[in-house]
Amino acid sequence: MAKPRLATGHFTGCFGCHMSFLDIDERILELVELVDFDKSPINDKKRFDQPVDIGIVEGGVSNDENAEILRDFRKNCKILIAMGSCAITGGVPALRNTMPLKECLEEAFLNGPTIGEGDGLIPNDPDLPVLLDKVYPCQEFVKIDYILPGCPPSADTLWAALTALLSGEEPSLPYELVKYD
Amino acid sequence: MVETDVVNRIVQQFGGDRTRLLDMARAVHAELGHISEETVAALAKALDVPRVEVRDMVSFYAFFFREPHGTNVIYLCHAVVERMQGADDIARALEEATGTTFGASDPDADITLRYTSCIGLSDQAPSALVNGVPVTNLTVDDVPELVAALRGGRDITRLRQAQVGNDVRTAGQVIFAPTERGAAVRKAVTMTPDAIIEELNVARLRGRGGAGFPTAMKWKFCRQAKEDVHYVVCNADEGEPGTFKDRAILALQPNLVFGGMTVAARALGARKGILYLRAEYEYLLRDLESELDKRRHLGLLGDNICGCEGFDFDIRIQLGAGAYICGEESALIESLEGKRGAPRARPPFPVEHGYLGKPTSVNNVETLCCAARILVEGGAWFADIGTKDSTGTKLLSVSGDCTKPGVYELEYGLTVLQLLERVGAENAQAVQMGGPSGQCLARKDFARSISFEDLPTGGSVIIFGPERDLLEAMRQFTAFFAEESCGWCAPCRVGTTLLEKCLQKILDGKGTFSDLEALETLGETVKTMSRCGLGQTAANPILTTLRNFPILYADRVRSDDGVMAFDLERAKEECCSVAGRAPATGEETP
Numbered sequence: 001m002a003k004p005r006l007a008t009g010h011f012t013g014c015f016g017c018h019m020s021f022l023d024i025d026e027r028i029l030e031l032v033e034l035v036d037f038d039k040s041p042i043n044d045k046k047r048f049d050q051p052v053d054i055g056i057v058e059g060g061v062s063n064d065e066n067a068e069i070l071r072d073f074r075k076n077c078k079i080l081i082a083m084g085s086c087a088i089t090g091g092v093p094a095l096r097n098t099m100p101l102k103e104c105l106e107e108a109f110l111n112g113p114t115i116g117e118g119d120g121l122i123p124n125d126p127d128l129p130v131l132l133d134k135v136y137p138c139q140e141f142v143k144i145d146y147i148l149p150g151c152p153p154s155a156d157t158l159w160a161a162l163t164a165l166l167s168g169e170e171p172s173l174p175y176e177l178v179k180y181d
Numbered sequence: 182m183v184e185t186d187v188v189n190r191i192v193q194q195f196g197g198d199r200t201r202l203l204d205m206a207r208a209v210h211a212e213l214g215h216i217s218e219e220t221v222a223a224l225a226k227a228l229d230v231p232r233v234e235v236r237d238m239v240s241f242y243a244f245f246f247r248e249p250h251g252t253n254v255i256y257l258c259h260a261v262v263e264r265m266q267g268a269d270d271i272a273r274a275l276e277e278a279t280g281t282t283f284g285a286s287d288p289d290a291d292i293t294l295r296y297t298s299c300i301g302l303s304d305q306a307p308s309a310l311v312n313g314v315p316v317t318n319l320t321v322d323d324v325p326e327l328v329a330a331l332r333g334g335r336d337i338t339r340l341r342q343a344q345v346g347n348d349v350r351t352a353g354q355v356i357f358a359p360t361e362r363g364a365a366v367r368k369a370v371t372m373t374p375d376a377i378i379e380e381l382n383v384a385r386l387r388g389r390g391g392a393g394f395p396t397a398m399k400w401k402f403c404r405q406a407k408e409d410v411h412y413v414v415c416n417a418d419e420g421e422p423g424t425f426k427d428r429a430i431l432a433l434q435p436n437l438v439f440g441g442m443t444v445a446a447r448a449l450g451a452r453k454g455i456l457y458l459r460a461e462y463e464y465l466l467r468d469l470e471s472e473l474d475k476r477r478h479l480g481l482l483g484d485n486i487c488g489c490e491g492f493d494f495d496i497r498i499q500l501g502a503g504a505y506i507c508g509e510e511s512a513l514i515e516s517l518e519g520k521r522g523a524p525r526a527r528p529p530f531p532v533e534h535g536y537l538g539k540p541t542s543v544n545n546v547e548t549l550c551c552a553a554r555i556l557v558e559g560g561a562w563f564a565d566i567g568t569k570d571s572t573g574t575k576l577l578s579v580s581g582d583c584t585k586p587g588v589y590e591l592e593y594g595l596t597v598l599q600l601l602e603r604v605g606a607e608n609a610q611a612v613q614m615g616g617p618s619g620q621c622l623a624r625k626d627f628a629r630s631i632s633f634e635d636l637p638t639g640g641s642v643i644i645f646g647p648e649r650d651l652l653e654a655m656r657q658f659t660a661f662f663a664e665e666s667c668g669w670c671a672p673c674r675v676g677t678t679l680l681e682k683c684l685q686k687i688l689d690g691k692g693t694f695s696d697l698e699a700l701e702t703l704g705e706t707v708k709t710m711s712r713c714g715l716g717q718t719a720a721n722p723i724l725t726t727l728r729n730f731p732i733l734y735a736d737r738v739r740s741d742d743g744v745m746a747f748d749l750e751r752a753k754e755e756c757c758s759v760a761g762r763a764p765a766t767g768e769e770t771p
Contacts, residue, residue, distance in 0.1 A: 067749055074743045102759045124760040132752040143695065143743040 004053040004166055007038040009073050011066040012093045012135055013059030013086040016152045018042070021056075021083075023155035034166055048076040054165060056081045056158075060090040061136045063129035074142035079165060082144045083158070085151040087137065094135040101133050146171065149178055187212050188223040199228050200537065202519030206239050207500060215246035234520075241521035241667070243297065243503030244460050251286040251293035253331045256310040259296040260422045261617075261657045262580045262643055266306040267321075272296075274324040291332055298505065298661055299422035300461040303580035303643075304587045305346055313463050316342040345464075346587075347432045351603070353574040353590030354566065355554050356430060356437070356547065363481045365440040365553035369447040370489040372556075374404060377448040381552060383560030385572045389547035390416065390508075391615060391639030393571075396552060399542055400448050403532040406540035413445040413454040413494075414536060414543040416513055420459060420505040421616035422661060423641035426576035427546040429588045431458075431465050434550060435472040439496060441549025443481065444556055446494040449542055454496040457513050460503045469498055505665040509714050510543040512667075523667050524713035547576055547640070567593035571632035575640065579604045581613075582646030597636070598627040606644045611651050611730070616641035617658035618718035621651070623729040652733055655722040656684045662719035673716030676707035680723055691746035692738045701727055 010018060018041060024031065038052045039045045055077030061067050074080055085091035096104050110120035138144055148161055157177040164171035191208045195201040205224065210216055216239045225232040239245045255275065259268055272283060275294055281287040283294045302308035305317035314337055316327065323342050330337050337343055349357050369377060382397035403411060415438060419427040430438060442454045458466065473496055476482045486492045499517055501507055507516045511525035514536050535541025544552075551573055555563045564572045571593035577600070580586045584605030591600070601609055612622045614631075615638040622629070622636075629635050645651055663677035683700050686692045704720035704727070711717050727734060739746070757763065 064749060064753055067747070071744055080743075101755045105756075105759050122760045124762040126762065130753045130762075131756040132749075133755045134752070136747075136752075139745075141745055141747050143741070143745070 003034065003036045005038045005050070006035040006040075006162075007048070007052045007055045007073065007077060008040040008042065009055065009057040009069060010041050011057065011059030011070065011087070011138075012062035013084065013091065015041075015058070017058040017084040017087075017150075020150075020152035020155055021158050024159050025155070027159060031162075034163075048072060052077045054079045054081065054162070056083050056162075057087055057138060058083050060086045060093055061132065061138060061141055062093055063131050065129035067132070067141055070138060070141050079145050080142065081146045081148060081161070082138045083148045084153055085149070088139075088147050088149060090135045090137050091151065094137075097134045101131060105131075150180060153178075182219070182223075184213065184217065184220045185223045188220060189227055192224070192227040197228060199230060200518045202228070202235065202238055203242075203499070203502060203516060204519075206235075206245065207502060210245055215249055217247065238519065238521050241504060242460075242501070245502055249290070251290045253291060253312055254293045254295065255331075256295050256297040256300070257283075258298070258300045258302065258306070258308050258310075260299040260303070260661070261654050262299075262303040262423055263306040263308065264657065265581060265649065265654075268307040270321050271307045271309075271319050271324065274321045275328070278324050278328040292328065297461075297503070298665070299420065299424070301419060301425040301428045301459070302345065303423050303425055303578065306580065310461065311337055311343075314338055314343050315345050315464055316340065317345060318342060345428070345432070347429050348587055349429055349433070349590065350579075350585055350587040351589045351591060353592065355563070355574045356434060356550050356576060356590050358554070360434060360437050360440075360554075362436045363440070363476070363479060363487075365437075365556040366443045366447075366481050367487050368556045369444045370487045370492060372447075374448045374450065377444060377556065378404070380555055380560040384551075384555045384563035385560075385570070386548065386551050386555060386563065387571070387633060388545055389551070389575070389640070390545040391619075391637060393633045393637055396544065396548055399532055399544070400445065402530075403540045403542040404449050406533045408539050410453075410537075410539045411449045411451040412536045412539055412541040413442050413449060413451045414510075414513070414517070414541055415442050415454070415456040415546060415549055416508065416510065416543050417462070417546050418457050418459040418501055418508045418513060419546075419639075420508045421618060421639055421641045422658070423578060423580050423613065423616050423643040424639060425578045425580075426588050426640045428462060428465070430546050430550060430576070431462065431469060435469055436476070437550040437553050438546055439472065439476055439482070440553035441544075441551070442496055443486065443494055444552050445542060445544065445549065447492060449540075451542075452493050452495075454494060455517060455536070456496060456498045457507070457517060458498055458500050459507075460501045463500060466498060466500065473498075505661075506667055506713070506715050512713070513543060514541060521667070523669055524715075526712075568630070568632050568634065570634050575631065575638070577631070577638070577642050578640050579642045579644065581642075581644035582606060582609065582649065583644045591631075593632045594630050596628055596630050597622060600631065600642070601627065601644070604644070606646070608647055609644045610647045610649060611645040611726075613641070613643035613645070613654075613658075613722075614638050616643070617661060617722050618714070620721060620725040621655065621729060622725075626729070651726065651730060652684070652688060652737070655726050656681060656688060658722040659684060659719070662715065666715060666719070670710075670712040670716065672707050672710035673712065673719060676703060676711070676716070677719050679703055680707065680720060684723060686746075687734065687737055689746075690737060690739065693741035693745075694738055695741050697727070697734055697738060 037043050055073045082088050105122050109122045161171040191205050221235045225235045279287045279292045286293040307319045308317045378397050378400050386396045387393040482495050484493045504522045506512045507522040509524050512522040516522040531541045566573050574590050577589045659681040663681050666673045666677050668674045704724045707720045
């Protein structure tokens with residue numbers, strides 16, 4: 001029987017959740033036994049080409065490329081998990097939601113202290129993703145089946161959730177794994 | 182500084198009494214036009230309280246301006262019924278005639294336009310308060326004349342539309358029957374307090390605000406509370422959208438209201454009574470004060486009432502400043518004490534720990550009228566009217582899609598259909614019974630009876646005709662609760678806004694069946710987890726229509742493929758315009 005397929009995705013965040021995922025340490029050998037990796041920053045596979053059983057996404061949605069890939073994840077994954085604060089609430093990048101995007105861009109590219117008079121330019125290359133007016137949590141775009149809270153969720157939390165799902169059980173995380181104070 | 186002088190003078194008028202801060206703020210506001218941060222500081226200094234206490238209070242009430250505004254203020258009522266009757270057209274006409282927009286003032290600072298929620302004139306909608314004067318049955322054609330009168334400094338009370346009709350469509354035996362001034366009080370002085378309470382017990386009188394607590398029991402608890410001082414409070418802060426029955430009572434039967442308060446005073450051993458009048462009804466104040474004066478003159482108020490040695494009682498009228506939640510009894514008491522109208526945690530209940538910490542009986546206007554009538558006619562007479570658990574009559578404020586809106590005094594036990602026939606609305610699609618905080622009834626419910634046993638109601642009855650977009654009305658009700666939420670507890674503060682957003686999404690055609698489930702779950706959370714009655718009922722418009730009109734919702738949701746309808750193009754607009762680039766198509770080369 002073919003192994004379940006696992007995909008991970010990264011949007012607007014710090015990659016800390018993926019780092020935490022790697023903190024499962026030697027258990028990654030066990031994971032390789034349990035699943036086949038599909039599209040993921042870990043193996044650098046770019047596109048979906050077959051159905052995937054579990055997708056895990058990190059980060060909020062701050063541009064059109066994020067939105068498109070997130071929708072791709074939903075279309076291709078049977079179970080979709082939002083991992084970490086940014087995916088669930090927008091997190092730290094969403095701090096910019098308190099001010100207009102115009103002000104953010106002008107501060108960064110026109111009026112910042114390291115920009116010489118008249119040297120500034122707001123990036124407008126057509127190859128760049130277009131920023132959205134705000135940073136949105138993933139569930140504003142697609143249905144999310146499970147959330148794993150934390151900034152980042154610990155490796156043990158990720159491991160417990162993933163192994164439960166892979167064995168066909170409903171994940172039930174003990175309090176210690178989702179408490180962060 | 183002018184502010185300081187005005188503030189100091191007004192604070193002195195009220196003897197520097199912190200608990201009268203609402204009155205002081207009202208007086209300062211009337212004189213200075215608004216309450217600036219300097220005024221707040223001056224009030225705080227004069228009363229020797231932290232500035233935040235004053236700011237907390239004045240920022241809470243809708244009728245306090247914090248910044249300078251136009252000489253004239255038009256508060257256009259923008260509640261559901263008013264919008265059904267064309268308030269939006271009036272709003273556009275007002276903006277055109279004044280050259281300003283709602284929320285702002287015209288360039289000459291002549292006129293400020295504001296929206297407000299229900300002002301108790303739904304039977305004469307669209308309506309507005311213009312410098313506190315009610316104008317009713319407005320049409321678009323009336324607007325230029327109104328604006329010209331304001332600009333010309335003319336007396337707007339002379340305008341044709343500046344009148345409030347108080348026609349009672351049906352007068353019953355209890356509230357709107359002829360009344361002899363002082364009859365109830367003269368009877369009360371011949372009875373012991375226990376006998377008065379027993380008479381109400383025989384009458385099986387229950388509170389008319391909607392909850393239906395037995396009045397005899399409330400008075401008994403209050404009387405038994407061992408304190409030297411007791412208070413009688415009349416709740417004339419009917420803010421439930423679509424209700425206006427108390428307006429009719431206060432205008433037509435004030436002596437019955439004050440009679441009821443005096444009877445309560447006798448029963449409780451209270452020496453002071455307060456009638457809390459909603460700010461929207463300020464125009465009733467003069468007549469109410471003159472009725473109080475007449476009663477003092479006749480010995481129906483004051484010392485040794487009706488010659489009864491030691492029976493001293495007087496009433497003052499406290500005006501509110503625009504806050505729906507102050508209709509809740511503990512919020513009302515907070516407001517009476519000069520604070521923001523945030524409901525208290527209960528217990529202790531007001532009957533033990535109420536106004537100024539003393540035992541207080543807060544009763545609805547209509548309940549007190551019933552009490553006065555019961556003393557005159559007898560408890561047994563009253564208990565014969567209505568049904569077993571709902572004795573007497575009920576005032577209903579009927580508005581919306583019907584040919585005869587107005588106040589009806591009807592015996593309990595009447596069915597919804599009988600009511601609809603009477604008011605000219607047999608073809609109704611739905612009836613909002615008890616206002617937004619009540620329930621939205623479908624035709625299947627029209628055989629049910631208006632009574633505590635079946636359909637309890639505070640009195641607001643809003644009728645939706647067959648053509649109305651019912652769910653849009655429910656969205657407006659929900660938005661009303663989000664606006665009126667005091668913000669104390671998260672389920673209400675956050676939940677009401679989420680409910681409105683989720684419903685809006687469904688109305689926009691972007692919702693799915695999973696949103697309907699989410700709406701119901703969220704509604705139940707807001708209902709069960711909120712701190713006070715506002716939050717506990719805020720989800721009712723949505724929850725009762727989900728139950729009674731599931732097809733209306735099902736028709737407006739799309740199939741669920743897991744991808745939400747998100748307006749990506751709109752979200753990209755700002756970046757494209759700032760960076761000066763065309764919206765990227767999102768297509769990538771393979």
